[in-house]
Amino acid sequence: MSLKHLWNVWGEWEIRVLVLSSLTLQVFLLFAGGLRKRISDWWLRMPLWLAYLLADYIAIYALGNLSQKKQKLCDGSRRDGELQLLVFWALFLILHLGGQDTITAFAVEDNELWLRHLLSLVSQVVLAGYVYWKSRPGVRLMVPAMVMFVSGVTKYGERTLALRAASMGSLRSSMLTPPDPGPNYAKFVEECQSRMDAGLVARIIIVPERPQEEDVHMEVKREEYGDLVYRAHRFFLTFRRLFVDLILSFQDRIDSLAFFRRLHMEQAFKVVEIELVLMYESLHSKALVIHGWLGRGVRVFTLAAPVLYAILLILISPWTYADLRRGASTSSDRLRPLAGAVFWLISYFQPEKRPRWSNQISQYNLISYCVKDTPRWYKRLMERLEWRWNFRVKTMWDSWRYTNKIAVSEQLKRLVFDQLKSKANSTMDPKSYRKLGEHRGQWALQRKGLYQKLGWSVDCEFDESILLWHIATDLCFYANNDPLPLAEMSREISNYMLFLLVMRPFMMTASIGQIRFGDTCAEAKNFFRRDDEIKHEDCAGRLRDVNTSIARPRDVKGDRSKSVLFQACKLARQLLELEGAATEEKRWRLVASVWVEMLCYAAGKCSGNAHARQLSQGGELLTVVWLLMAHFGVGDQYRVESGHARAKLVVDT
Known part of the structure; x- marks a missing residue:
């Protein structure tokens, strides 16, 4: 041929x-x-x-x-x-x-x-x-x-x-509220001046319009799945503003807190998951165009016979159910059976217990990486390409070779949920909510009475704190032959935070985290490779044996290298020396609390755009925590701190 x-x-x-x-x-x-x-x-x-x-x-x-x-x-x-x-x-x-x-x-x-x-x-x-x-x-x-x-x-x-x-510009403009001039200042001043000119004694008092204090210990009850879907859609229409870096009002915080305080942990996460799915569909699908009565009508014309699957996707969407339920509650009960049929499809194809995101977190461990990353000719070639020509092949290799994924446990979610709820219930002062989001270990240490002793490890730069606590967590983890479940959970968060620091730096606050990680790894490799064959737990044991009380690591090393390896050894020794009853349990409750606080701090400092980018890659626990924080009113998502305070003119007669 x-x-x-x-x-x-x-x-x-x-x-x-x-x-x-x-x-x-x-x-x-x-x-x-x-x-x-x-x-x-x-x-x-x-x-x-x-x-x-x-x-x-x-x-x-x-x-x-x-x-x-x-x-x-x-x-x-x-x-x-x-x-x-x-x-x-x-x-x-x-x-x-x-x-x-x-x-x-x-x-x-x-x-x-x-x-x-x-x-x-x-x-x-x-x-x-x-x-x-x-x-x-x-x-x-x-x-x-x-x-x-x-x-x-x-x-x-x-x-x-x-x-x-x-597009971000269009999304942002669509969420802007109409301009609000507020009370008529000129008219108020004129009225005040006229009273004073008439010889009357006029006083100006400020009448704050704060929310009424609520019972923070309200009864927790299980909501129906349909109510969760409906409320998630309602909250999404408000909280989607966070993804374009807009602010929320104090009334948004009141409504959200009133609902989330009475939710079970797993249902609170479910509401957040549904909101994130709706945001994903807004960014990466035709949801903003087709989910409306006009859009659905056009869809019948363009898709009716050729693609039944696409029609099914419209029917099992929270967008459709929320619109039908809203219509049934405001106009006519004739839509109620149709809303019930759509919800049946949702509960069948997307049951409440099924995760709406990957429900996984990546794990990256410094000591494990240093032990396994043995010198090879092809690795030297990749490093040369990376450092001389800026081809990040070695970084991609490390990400593929030394990163693994694990499921997010219910215990980890419980730990995050309980800490956020505890912070939300600890104060009714609106100005304090923002401060609670600024803690990255201080709050946990203060509650345990250990801030004076361990505060140095969380008051430094955030990337340094992550590396210090990551290495110290590993050293404490292998100090016991039978780690507690809380220890395993703490190590999971520790490995996840290091993954974000090294592989997702755009989701962390601006820092030299990657430089500090590289220097720490270089020093760890030099320390470990004095022996040819060494295991992870043996490395941890050798590091624990280093006596850091003779001289401070920073005094010996100076500021040329940003390594924190032996400062982390000092932190691990201080944690292992904690005294009191049930020391092991106490130590890991402290470590877990610090890690959850660091996780929440990182989530709050990550930009809305960076969170949005991860929705198309299975989602990140960091994004789930970020939105959950917003619902509990923890962090700086709320800029209106004291409601609509009003000046009032009082005339003494």
């Missing part, structure tokens, strides 16, 4: 292959596009990325290919009918360019390119119309052609509108 013959065969089948390839990619995107909100593994993320990019390229290339063959379509050959049918596929390609409801943007940055998609919409629609007009179809194809053309343009327009609506 000659090369020329193969080329002719390809020319004959090229359009068919391209259209079928485009269709295959669209089916894959439809079914797999929504999975990444709860799956963070590379085996899904990489194929999705390739399919997302190739889907548009193939469709656009096929349209261009069809336009080049317009002369052949008009030659009047006996295969004219078949070729006209091939050109009819141009309209299907427009439908494909409209994308799938489950994925309009692979990353949040794609939303900012909506103008490019608008230009592509215009050019490709014109091209498809031109190709089809040149084919001069018969009357029998005219009607389906028009239906398909309108459907394709509508769907493509939906995608462009969805990208625009999900």
Whole structure:
């Protein structure tokens, strides 16, 4: 078979292959596009990325290919009918360019390119119309052609509108509240002056409008799943402002606290999970466009018969259930049975106990990394590429080789929930809520009466505190042959925080964390490699044996290296020397409390945009904690501190 013959065969089948390839990619995107909100593994993320990019390229290339063959379509050959049918596929390609409801943007940055998609919409629609007009179809194809053309343009327009609506600028502007001039100051001053001119004694007093104090020990009760879905949608409409760095009002805090204080731990996390799913759909799908009565009506026209799965996705969405339930409660009870049917679908396909995110945290351990990262020629090559040419191949290798994932335990969630609830209940002063979010271990140490002794380890830079407590946690963990469950949980948070510091630095406060980590690893490797064969627990034992009381590590090393290895040994020794009854239990309750506080501090300091970026990668525990903190009113998400205080004019008679 000659090369020329193969080329002719390809020319004959090229359009068919391209259209079928485009269709295959669209089916894959439809079914797999929504999975990444709860799956963070590379085996899904990489194929999705390739399919997302190739889907548009193939469709656009096929349209261009069809336009080049317009002369052949008009030659009047006996295969004219078949070729006209091939050109009819141009309209299907427009439908494909409209994308799938489950994925309009692979990353949040794609939303900012909506103008490019608008230009592509215009050019490709014109091209498809031109190709089809040149084919001069018969009357029998005219009607389906028009239906398909309108459907394709509508769907493509939906995608462009969805990208625009999900861009950060558009999201932010859509959430801005109408300008509020406040009380009429000029009128108030004039009224006050007129009273004084009339010889009356006028006084100005400030009447604060603070929320009434509530019972912080209100009864905890289990809510119905339907109520959780409905309230999650309502809270989302308010708390989504955090993702674009807008503020919340004191009334938002009152409403949220009143609801979350009476929730069980697992139901509080469920509400947050549903909110994050709604935010993910707002950023990466067509939710903002199609979830409305107009959008759903258009969807019946564009999707009704071809894609039943897409219609099912609309029905089992909290958006649809919340709209139906709101309509049933405000206008007519006729919608109540329909709302009940939609909720039945939700509870069947998305039961309450099923996580709405990956429910996993990554683990990265410094000592384990230093022990396993033995010198090899290919690692030296990767390091050379990284440090000389800025190709971060060694960092990617370390992330793949030394990072693993574990499930978030219910005990860990309980620990976070109890600490946040305790902080929320510890004060009714609105100004104190922000201060509670600034603690990164101080509050836990003060409650245990150990701030004077251990405060130095949390009052330093945050990345330094993470490394100090990470190494110290490991040393204490291996000091006991039978670690307590609380010890294992503390080590899980410790490894997760180090992963964020090293592999997700954009989610942490600006610091030299990666430099400090590198220097600490370099010193640890030099210390461990005095022996050829050494295990993780042996390394911990050797570090514990170092006597740091002879001289301070910083005095010996100076400031050239940012390593904190032996300062962490000092912290570990102080923790192991804690006295009192039930010392082991007491020590790990302290360590766990410090780590939870550090986790909450990091969550509060991470920008809303960084949290949004992680929603498309299975989600992060840090984001879940961040939103839970906002619901408990802990942190600086609330800038209105004392309500709408009003000045009042009092005239003495």
